[in-house]
Amino acid sequence: MQISLQSFNFSDRFVRHMGQLGELTPITSDLDRRDATFRLIDGLSDSRFVTFAASNLANHVLRQQGTRLRLDDKAAADSTFRADATFILTPGLADATAVSLRSVSQPDRFVRHRQFHLYVEQVVGDGDLMDATFTIASGFVS
Template identity: 40%
Template sequence: MAWRSFESFNYPNSYIRHRGFLGELTPIQDNSDLDKMDATFNLEWIDESRNLARLRSYNYPNSFLRHQDFRIKLHPDNPADSLMQADSTFVVVQGLAYPYGFEFISFRSMNFSDRYIRHRDFHLYVDFIPQNDQLALKDSTFRITNPAIRWPQ
């Protein structure tokens, strides 16, 4: 698996993570294995030709980030639930605030194609991002990094 973490474009050292089964953006404490595990995901490709992917949790390996009522949450996978599948699938695009390659990316909702994962007040949502709103563009852009959790050598 390709475990990764996703660092905020405009808040360096803050990462996409789940806490209490909600999507959040927080710094990762060096001495907190829980923080590191919560901020580590497998970018699991559903259809690479269309850049469709899901974010599988490291420490809850049967759970994925999804949006529900536009809030990002961590939910157990249910292949029979078509809404869960759609809500947890994102189109990976070049970063809205930094569209110069795939070091920075944004996650566009598959079933709400005008909405992207964005942090607001450090909580994660899928939100409409106006092209002239520089803060919104930055809030919805993330840098792909090595996983926050490190395995023993």
């Protein structure tokens, strides 16, 4: 299934990979559309959950490294990598009709944007709740 993730509080911005990092940007070009389209696949560490695979780079998935969300090749993934690339879709923290992405390897942390860069961090205030909430939309490319 090809999807895109739209920011809850900046509806003109979408999750994408750029320079191997997770970013939140407006989508204005064909490259942006390809970089903001992901295949939703079974979680690498637990098939009950999900992993976001790049639609335009074979074997590449979004994962956390430290606190930063990045795009890495899963070819030589160990158990830590697989857990860092697996997320639990939960009802949106700011709006239950949207989604938030809870980390499997650090269950007290969520994918969120800060200054339009994507991190996996704890969510503590109302602003953080909105920064950690996304709408799943159809992918830009099929």
